[in-house]
Amino acid sequence: MESVQNKIVKAALLGAGTVGSGVYELVKERQEDFPHICGAQIEIAKILVRDASKERAGIPSDLLTDSWEEIIADDSISIIIEVMGGIEPAKSYLLEAMKAGKQVVTANKDLIAEHGHELLDTAEKYGCDFKFEAAVAGCVPIIQVLKQSMSSENITEIMGIVNGTTNYILTRMTQSGMSYDEALKEATDLGYAEADPTADVDGLDAGRKIAIMASIAFHSRVTFSDVYIEGIRNITAKDIFYAKEFNSVIKLVGIARKDENGIEVKVLPILIPQEHPLATVNDSFNAVFVHGTASDDTMYYGRGAGKRPTASAVTGDLCTVARHIIEKHSNLHVCSCYKELPIKNIQDTYSRFFLRMQVADRPGVLANITSVFGTSQVSIAQIIQKSRQNGIAELVIITDKVKELYFSDALNILKRLSIVNSISSLIRVY
């Protein structure tokens, strides 16, 4: 441990927003521990901001700069921590940084999901570390686990609650009987949802994260555009009520599965049985459930967002990279996609369905509907009819596992039947 106290690894922070200031604070808090943990002191030497004259609580103003050129030209800075978000200029900065031999830590999921390929290839080419634990599920260390701890696993399924906003909304709807709009409003008021909640409630954010996880777990490139996505805007209090009747809860999950025919990757709301470990993941917590052929089921749970949890993931990566610098690692082998597995069309995948529909309340209707399912090779597992009024009965059906294509066929026929008034919900079932 001789001279470790004197070694210093310098890093620059791009961005001083919520996460950036969290990282700065955490690095300061752990100053005394870094020499023992990483073999060196870690110093945030510069912070890139748009307006360097603006004061920022807790951050010395002489660290602030609005000049990327100043940072990239500084040879004493060996790590770039990117927490500014967005695609540009983040992408150009990181590419430039790696070409200049600097190591990279980023929390930018949009960037990884869209340009991971190019960034990781560049890292490989220039022998740089490229770490992005905070980009998926905040401080749940799923990237590290998939890349290293489970490196010998044949992973066949990942299922994750990876968007805190939608999980908060669905939890409130489940526990307090709120409507979607009420729960969304509460989430917005609390700062969990953004003014424009599209990326969260339409499943886009979860889609980026499942694409990243699937790529790593299956060693085959999966991009955002490969992901079939449905959001939670159409989930009603009534669906949640019926889910309870089936001893289940509704969660928005990212699912990726692999078999001999390829990869299935999607984000959608599903009914999960109460006993499943993901069913009790509530509020803004995230959790990722992983199935491997040797490990069987494992699950990783924690805060998926927030200043300090995200800063914790970024700083964990920072420690690892600092260690690598001190230990002079080479050949960091950042990209692990060595297969080219086909992505399945959603219509070729198999699901169970929860279907809520309003039908004419008269004899023979049920026989009519069930025969449509039968003809399309859809078998019915459970059926509930609870309410009936004004000649309309509400029917809730749960099917067995069926090819999505066959189910679509049945649905198209049902929609054209005069006895079917409306189909109000269609949700997959685990």
Next chain:
Amino acid sequence: MESVQNKIVKAALLGAGTVGSGVYELVKERQEDFPHICGAQIEIAKILVRDASKERAGIPSDLLTDSWEEIIADDSISIIIEVMGGIEPAKSYLLEAMKAGKQVVTANKDLIAEHGHELLDTAEKYGCDFKFEAAVAGCVPIIQVLKQSMSSENITEIMGIVNGTTNYILTRMTQSGMSYDEALKEATDLGYAEADPTADVDGLDAGRKIAIMASIAFHSRVTFSDVYIEGIRNITAKDIFYAKEFNSVIKLVGIARKDENGIEVKVLPILIPQEHPLATVNDSFNAVFVHGTASDDTMYYGRGAGKRPTASAVTGDLCTVARHIIEKHSNLHVCSCYKELPIKNIQDTYSRFFLRMQVADRPGVLANITSVFGTSQVSIAQIIQKSRQNGIAELVIITDKVKELYFSDALNILKRLSIVNSISSLIRVY
């Protein structure tokens, strides 16, 4: 990736029991993937067994040897995988291996808990990798998570269900109303419990694991003898019934906490509220809950034992070590204990208590008992009196958090009171 297919890292396996044969199978299964994952082929070149003439299903007999000398003298073998268990000769073999410059992977928790210090120091001295993920909670990657992903965290609490046998027994008692003896018998019949279940049911196995986790999380050496331990032999169906009344379940957990006064480390059965993530960890599953000042709560869940899950953890370590060899890492910094924090005496720690007692069923008794608690500074949170017969009433009390010393004082006074017939259970409450 040029010549990677031609690079070979050779390992020797010490032991060909359940875990050993699992590792051999898994390494064979993943043969084609290793070059991509580790940068080299991995070959199990020799397997040390007691009787090399005995046939072992699936293992070529020419790999078997009963000679440690043959393995240690073979310079082509760079990794020793120890899955034989027990202290000796495992310890001597691993020390010898490291002195000969070989890297080590082990699944031996007894060895780490008792001699971790010496082994890790030796690894540090000789610049060897020393990996032991499988020693704690099977394929739950808690060692990797604590050492690397959470390296920047100030961890203040770890609470883990890390013994599958006792978790199975308590799950059966909870879900099927079995007695302890019935559940233990079932666990033994299913092979979950050994013929002599002492190490499991008396909490010794969990004690070793929490000592290992506490050492890593708090960067301060905690040994098995530092752990205060109570097992589950005295848990009755009635206790489980009352726990349900308090909306809780009883779990055997290892707990380690750190504050400015030192470390508290113990294994004991506790009542956990139904909503806590650990409450739904059932059967033989393990889970470790970690609280850090930045990350907040995280949890890691999976199979804590079994042939393939344990083999998965061992093989994950093997991949990492093979990578390190290919990438020529140095200074692997295996031991992270750089603090010397005091271990608290159990009497100086604070707990909530669940107390079940039989008392005289007559006026004034309750006042008498509650006044004993009051005098000893123990405040009562909840009280239930359900059954009464033959002049005896059963009283169940849950206290607020209190110093264990004060609670012991109150208990000693109660035991001497003539109105107290017996004290049948004393269990901590989360």
